[in-house]
Amino acid sequence: MAVIKYSRQREAIKEYLSQTKEHPTADTIYMNIRESYPNISLGTVYRNLNLLVEMGEVLRINGMDGSDRYDGHTQQHYHFLCNKCHKILDLEMESIDHINDTANKDFPGKVEGHVTYFYGKCNECK
Amino acid sequence: MAVIKYSRQREAIKEYLSQTKEHPTADTIYMNIRESYPNISLGTVYRNLNLLVEMGEVLRINGMDGSDRYDGHTQQHYHFLCNKCHKILDLEMESIDHINDTANKDFPGKVEGHVTYFYGKCNECK
DNA sequence: ACTGTATATAATAATAACTACTATTATTTT
DNA sequence: AAAATAATAGTAGTTATTATTATATACAGT
Numbered sequence: 629m630a631v632i633k634y635s636r637q638r639e640a641i642k643e644y645l646s647q648t649k650e651h652p653t654a655d656t657i658y659m660n661i662r663e664s665y666p667n668i669s670l671g672t673v674y675r676n677l678n679l680l681v682e683m684g685e686v687l688r689i690n691g692m693d694g695s696d697r698y699d700g701h702t703q704q705h706y707h708f709l710c711n712k713c714h715k716i717l718d719l720e721m722e723s724i725d726h727i728n729d730t731a732n733k734d735f736p737g738k739v740e741g742h743v744t745y746f747y748g749k750c751n752e753c754k
Numbered sequence: 755m756a757v758i759k760y761s762r763q764r765e766a767i768k769e770y771l772s773q774t775k776e777h778p779t780a781d782t783i784y785m786n787i788r789e790s791y792p793n794i795s796l797g798t799v800y801r802n803l804n805l806l807v808e809m810g811e812v813l814r815i816n817g818m819d820g821s822d823r824y825d826g827h828t829q830q831h832y833h834f835l836c837n838k839c840h841k842i843l844d845l846e847m848e849s850i851d852h853i854n855d856t857a858n859k860d861f862p863g864k865v866e867g868h869v870t871y872f873y874g875k876c877n878e879c880k
Numbered sequence: 881a882c883t884g885t886a887t888a889t890a891a892t893a894a895t896a897a898c899t900a901c902t903a904t905t906a907t908t909t910t
Numbered sequence: 911a912a913a914a915t916a917a918t919a920g921t922a923g924t925t926a927t928t929a930t931t932a933t934a935t936a937c938a939g940t
Binding site: 756757758759760761763764793794795796797798801802820 | 886887888889890891892897898
């Protein structure tokens with residue numbers, strides 16, 4: 629699998645993810661793509677999501693309910709999880725990448741990055 | 755299940771987690787407890803881990819390889835996940851709680867806390 | 881200590897999320 | 911257009927975790 633060939637299924641997944649502001653699971657994506665490609669396979673969705681994540685065109689967020697979620701907006705941003713309604717929202721805030729340096733200070737290995745999400749109450753729930 | 759009754763299996767799990775500095779999976783815990791309780795059931799391990807997490811006596815860390823890991827040391831500290839060997843290590847570093855304020859700045863809801871882990875290569879893998 | 885009742889257990893079956901396999905189809909190369 | 915190669919649909923298999931159930935254990939009331 630050296631050369632990556634075009635596929636309309638993959639294009640549809642990319643398109644769907646770039647249009648939604650939700651952070652859907654693989655299964656939700658599958659259900660949605662099925663409306664335009666009724667016999668797309670769930671395996672195809674997973675394989676392409678992995679490809680897209682690897683190519684850096686999609687972000688994988690591992691939700692705390694066991695299933696991964698995907699985000700087509702790849703500019704650096706942070707997520708907020710509402711403790712009450714369990715919604716995932718985007719946070720607009722300045723970068724906190726300096727915490728990598730803080731972590732690296734006395735660590736024998738090499739810290740390359742971090743994953744952070746914030747939690748609390750969203751506007752409607754507070 | 756209103757009243758929680760004593761069980762030596764749960765005590766053994768708690769004991770094991772407070773003694774190890776690893777961040778074992780449920781299966782690793784199962785294997786270890788089996789040495790003293792040869793016919794403990796994996797289901798018992800899972801049920802008690804969930805109980806202990808709920809009671810706040812154990813932390814659950816969701817590792818990036820699909821399986822959750824557990825930590826018997828509940829004081830605040832940060833974790834490092836090795837991208838290569840998938841080990842989870844403790845990081846000794848100064849607090850980064852100020853990032854909550856950064857996140858709160860332009861957010862209409864209320865940020866109450868954050869979850870952060872760092873990743874990269876550990877000392878042996880780098 | 882004895883009994884009754886509720887909780888915990890071991891063993892096993894079931895589920896959920898994801899990955900692997902294979903024959904066929906679509907895309908790209910020549 | 912034919913050959914080469916990668917992607918797909920459909921299905922089977924894995925892995926981590928949860929549910930079920932009959933039996934065992936803990937503990938409160940006597």
